[in-house]
Amino acid sequence: MRQRQVAQSARRAREFEAFVAGAAGRLLHAATLLTAEEPHDNPRARRLLTLALAHTYASWDRLRGEDPYDRTRQYLATRFARGAWHQYGGLVRARRQPVGALARLTPQERLILVLRLYEGVAEEQAAALLGLPLERVRTLCDRATATLLHPPRGPAPAVAGPRVAPS
Template sequence: MRPRHASRDALRAREFEAYVAGAGGRLLHTATLLTAEAPDDNPRARHLLTLALARTYACWDGLRGDDPYDRTRQYLASGFARGAWHRHGRLLRRRPHPGSPLARLSPRERLVLVLRLYEGVAEEQTAALLGLPAERVRAVYHRAMAVVLSPPRRPAGAVRDVQAARS
């Protein structure tokens, strides 16, 4: 390898490492919200983020002024939307963590809610990213918010037990 190529590759690697050091935590949190896993036990989120970062690194030289965070977030969203984690090992087929407030949402609802609410992506951009009409994104977002903001229903027997305890 020529010295010029080696130094360019080293610079590229340092730039990418700095990017991951700065954005990796937030991106992992985003992936964890998407998978609805526990923050301390999130193998699907880590796998999803690893794939997104690998794709970002592969096109690092071609970004040319584009925001690498935006590109990685797009890769996270598209990887999650495609359901890529279902095609890989058993480790990635785990169900959402039952304690997660997002566990009651469908994957599409989680994706729209995380992009719109946590990541602050505009409705039109979310629609374009997911290949959906903006009206559909709006409807999914409102339904997801309603599910998250409403408490889960308790079994009828549990209500009677609570009322009996108050008496």
């Protein structure tokens, strides 16, 4: 009986390690896009991924044919959404300002954009995952895409007056 448990535990660990080897890079990139951190300096994204992978490992035996990547991505997205609510919607904590390419988007816009365009999640699935109406997901995705494609212009450069030679 004990040997069987050890063998099952070893098999579970090998399966999970294989999953992580294949999926961690893409999941880390998705988390980095969500947090809008630089790829080489992404502590929030790494923490988000670690929590998502730990959650997946804890429920590994209960997956029963479910896609572990999909389960991990779902947890990553919902954990980010909850964290963004705490950061921007009530319990504000001091954090570094996002600096990545998606930094000018709101956290919700980043989440929808990453799910839809980077991860290829259908609108219906994104809406169900986040508990949002389908039209809201569509609007957020369109707004985020427009913001990225047509960034707001900065102020016009100051026009220097005529130069006067010193006398």
